[in-house]
Amino acid sequence: MSYVQIGLQIVLMFFVLVTLHEWGHFYFAKRAGILVREFAIGFGPKLVSFRRNETKYTLRLLPIGGFVRMAGEDPEIVEVTKGQTIGLTIENGQVTHIYLDKLDQRSDIILGEVAEIDMERELFVELAAEGDKIRYPIHPQAMLVARGQETQIAPWDRQFNSKPVRKRAMAIFAGPLMNFILAFVLFLTFMFLNGKPVNVTIGEIVPGSPAEAAELQAGDVIVRVNGETIGIERDRIMTLISENAGQPMTWIIERDQEQLQKVVTPRTEDSQGALVGVTLAFGTQGISLGEALPGAWDNMVMATEQILTGFKMLLFGQFTFDDLGGPVRIVEVSGEYAAAGIAPMVFWSALLSLYLGIFNLLPIPALDGSRLVFLGIEAIRRKPVDPNRESLVHFIGFAMLMLLMIAVTYNDIVRLIKG
Structure with a gap:
């Protein structure tokens, strides 16, 4: 795959993730009757801008997010005073x-x-x-x-703060919600693209390895190892290899619809333990919708648990600064997934969409989660928080997030230079 194709896939992925997130805010704000002043993808100077009905649509220079500017959500900039x-x-x-x-x-x-x-x-x-x-x-x-x-x-009935708390909360929550929906759709798509594993196959053979000496070939299906049926238990093969370092193992493989017996003796490597010199893959077959739906859900739950574990480790200082990655690192990893094929890229896009939804719900100033916290306080007090104070909190939070992004981006660039 060419660098141009990889680049286009990455740009398309980020555009879809951000646009759908902001569309969620936009759609539910419009449903609530709120005047949406601007629908923006990116931050910074405007590259493209046009107006349709009441909303200005803009594409901005820095592709690090987007925003939907609702009337009354922040203090209005243009004022008219007596005597003017x-x-x-x-x-x-x-x-x-x-x-x-x-x-x-x-x-x-x-x-x-x-x-x-x-x-x-x-x-x-x-x-x-x-x-x-x-x-x-x-x-x-x-x-x-x-x-x-x-x-x-913006007449009062068109302003964000004029609407009931539940409608405002829905307009804020809708952004992450769209990312969750997109993540599930992408996980479901991945299930159809990837298929259902039905056996373990040999991927590549390392030259000069025990696998080559045993005349194993790429594409061989591993049926049994030392009399134990393998099925789709790839990890079990690795365990058996580790347990039989230096000992001959009997492998029954299937090649061209014929079963063959091979004797493979794992070789011990100082740093890696016992190896036979093969990569293992799954043989797959088509999957039905009834099988794909629970598979997609399981992937989404597993990914959510991993993301939350990562946030927990970050909160309790179990990460170093070098472990963090910014936009540069995300683009780098995205390129690796794009080069690996459409199915890995779809899976990675699902992970990013899920991460974007969860991250935005964190109670960090300037994020959707923080705005929901202020709405929760208003619902409990039955009185809104001073808009100027809330805006100041979000401004400070946004500035801190930008400083953190600059720092991790610098770290990513230094890491790339150092290799």
């Missing part, structure tokens, strides 16, 4: 555009000083001009225009 001179565009009796700058360059607008304005609940603006005050109703989708940017207003 603004310009209005009126259509069908309602304000459709509110201009905050370059007023002398705009034509066909109504100019005035803001006497009163409410863009959240009552939706009106009152202008003072030449001693009179005139009130204008504001359209629920009116645009604020400043510095060449248009920002749609």
